[in-house]
Amino acid sequence: MRIGIFSDSWVPNLNGVVISIINEVQSLRDKHEFVIFVPKLKQAFPFEIKGIPIIEIKSFPFPAYPGYNVAVPTLYLSKCLRKERLDFIHCHSPFSLGFAAVLNARVFHDLPFLNTYHTDLVQYSGHVIGGFQAKKFSEAGLVQHFTWSYIRWFYKYSDVVVTPSKTLQQQLKSHGVNPPVYSLPNMISSVFFKNNKPTKKDEKFQKEIREKYNIKNKQRIILYCGRVSYEKKLEVLLKAFKTIEKQHPDAFLLIVGDGPHLKMYKKQASQLNLKNCAFTGFISHTQLPFVYRMGDFMVTPSDTETQGLTVIEAMSQGIPVIGPAGGGVLDYIQNGINGLLFSPGDHHSLIQAINKLIDDNGTLNDYGNSAFKTAQKFSAKGFITLLEKAFKITMNLHESR
Numbered sequence: 001m002r003i004g005i006f007s008d009s010w011v012p013n014l015n016g017v018v019i020s021i022i023n024e025v026q027s028l029r030d031k032h033e034f035v036i037f038v039p040k041l042k043q044a045f046p047f048e049i050k051g052i053p054i055i056e057i058k059s060f061p062f063p064a065y066p067g068y069n070v071a072v073p074t075l076y077l078s079k080c081l082r083k084e085r086l087d088f089i090h091c092h093s094p095f096s097l098g099f100a101a102v103l104n105a106r107v108f109h110d111l112p113f114l115n116t117y118h119t120d121l122v123q124y125s126g127h128v129i130g131g132f133q134a135k136k137f138s139e140a141g142l143v144q145h146f147t148w149s150y151i152r153w154f155y156k157y158s159d160v161v162v163t164p165s166k167t168l169q170q171q172l173k174s175h176g177v178n179p180p181v182y183s184l185p186n187m188i189s190s191v192f193f194k195n196n197k198p199t200k201k202d203e204k205f206q207k208e209i210r211e212k213y214n215i216k217n218k219q220r221i222i223l224y225c226g227r228v229s230y231e232k233k234l235e236v237l238l239k240a241f242k243t244i245e246k247q248h249p250d251a252f253l254l255i256v257g258d259g260p261h262l263k264m265y266k267k268q269a270s271q272l273n274l275k276n277c278a279f280t281g282f283i284s285h286t287q288l289p290f291v292y293r294m295g296d297f298m299v300t301p302s303d304t305e306t307q308g309l310t311v312i313e314a315m316s317q318g319i320p321v322i323g324p325a326g327g328g329v330l331d332y333i334q335n336g337i338n339g340l341l342f343s344p345g346d347h348h349s350l351i352q353a354i355n356k357l358i359d360d361n362g363t364l365n366d367y368g369n370s371a372f373k374t375a376q377k378f379s380a381k382g383f384i385t386l387l388e389k390a391f392k393i394t395m396n397l398h399e400s401r
Contacts, residue, residue, distance in 0.1 A: 001391075002033040004086040006101035008071060008093035010038035011047040014285060015227055016164075016309045017092055017118045020186040024090075024387065025052055027187070027380050031388075035084045037097055039071040055080050057097065065229075065260065071096045081108070088391065090114045094121070094154045102157045112398040114390060115158035116184075117172060120327065122147045123231065123304035148175050155179060159401070160394040164307030165328035180397070184390055185331070186307055187383030188375070191286050192316040202290045209254075209294065213278035219252040220358055223295035223319075225288065226302075226310045228259030228279070235268060236301040239347040242272045244354050251276060251358060256291055258282040292317035296364060297357050303327040303344035315339075316375035320367035322353045338370040 005025065009017040025034045026049065034052050039059035048054070057077050059069035073096065081104050089111050091101040105113035125147045155161050155177050162184040163169050169183040198206075215221065222244075224237060234255070241253045253274070255265070258281050269277050283291060292298070298314040303326035305311075311321050311329050315338060323329040324344035335341040340356060343349035357364055 002035065002085065002087045004081075004084065004089045004101070004104070005034060005036045006089065006091045006093060006097045007036070007038050008095045008097050009068070010041060012041065012043050013068065016186065016307065019189065019285075019309060020116075020118070020164075021092055022049065023187050023189060023380070023383070025049055027384050028387070035086065037077070037080075037100065039069040039097070041069055053084075071100075073097070073100045086111060088112045088114070088395070090116070091158075092116050092118060094151070098154065102154070106157050112391075112395045113157065113159050114394045115155055115161045115179075117151075117155065117161055117163040117168060117181075118306055120168065120171075120304045120306055121151055123327075152176055152178070159398045160390060162390050165331045167328050167330055168306050180393070182390060182393075184386050185378060185383070186309060187380050188309055188312050188316060188378050189285060190380060192289055192313050192375070193379055194289070198290060198293070205287060206290055206294055209280070209291070213252075213254070213280075215252050215254070215278075216250075219250050219276070220248065221295045222251060222253050222354065222358075223256065223292065223298040223314065224253070224300065225256040225291065225298060225314065226300065228255070228257050228262045228265055230261055231302060231304050232259075233301040233303070233345065234265050236345055236347045236350060237299055238265070238269055238272055238274065238277075240350040240354065241274060241277060243347075243351050244358070245274060245276055247355070248358055249276075253277040254291075254295070255279045256283055256288075288313065289317055292319060295319050297322060297339070297367075299323070299350070299354070300329060301350065303329075305329050308332070312375050312378045315371035316378075318368045318372040320357065320364065320371050322350070322357070332374060334370070334374070338367055338374050 005021055007017060007021055009015055011018060036052060036054045038056060040056035057071040058074060059071040062068045062070050077100060089101050089105045091098050105111045122144055125143055158179045161177060161179050161181045164186050166183045169181050172181045226232060244251050266279055292314050297320045299322045300308055300311055303324040306328045308329045311332055314321050321333055321339040323333045323341060325341040326344040333339040333341060340353040342353045
């Protein structure tokens, strides 16, 4: 089967959408042919997946969200679609290239159409409009009404909709999304399931990080790993760490990742006068397992995650995770078993959760062992089985229409 992948997110933005597409294509390339349609973005080095055509569409920057571009469907795209002769469409975006996917599946051709709902659009619309005031905007009646109307309109053209968490599955159903909606958790990269002992090269890499940011061996490392942007709510973590740093002078906050608001959060950390805090910027995906292994536990403050791949990645390396009692992470963080939950947006509640873990080696080990077991569910084998099932259901429903 020749499958067209449509996405408005692409490299160099290594977010959950992009990683899930790469994992999908690499896992199923022996069974299916893939063609990927994405915006043309500035890249330091061209990104390739051997044997997979990646068709880049002319785009322009999206001012409201730095780092993202809006693709402009052109005659070139139309020509490419005619040439590729697709059998099936898997759409990963409800925006410009998502529209191209709809037109190709429903107007120009009659093709099975699977849609993945990756992003909590109601919450994200608040961040795009209001930045740090996102909660006020996302909870505004007019914004919610408009966003849900748009979601219902766009996804009604799908044969099947899948989303990474049961929480979002129920949310879509309760707000009247008509096609069948299934939960299909994304897999994490195979690099996180390699149980090899660290090589000298790996140990050297960890040592370089410690030396670069002056992290002493005795210090407790609290990790954040992910995109550095408004919706990740890093201000909650920074405020909490201001208190943690006073209570635990041996604590160190290591923020791993890049994003449009990196400079802003660095400035905020400086204004809070945080001493034991560092921002690494981008670190290669293949090196992330060794970064996770440096941490005692990870904190993710965002309650807008549809799944939170970094949560599973951290767990795969045997470290527990502290996250908000909201959003997709609720499907994976079991409070008091493989991590802890705190009240979303409440840095006082986060302080309490961190204090429960930071000095308790026994609890850290127990939670870490449980976290490792949780992560094993997100290997390639389970993901491929579920995705192939979604393909089959989509084709059956399309044929019955």
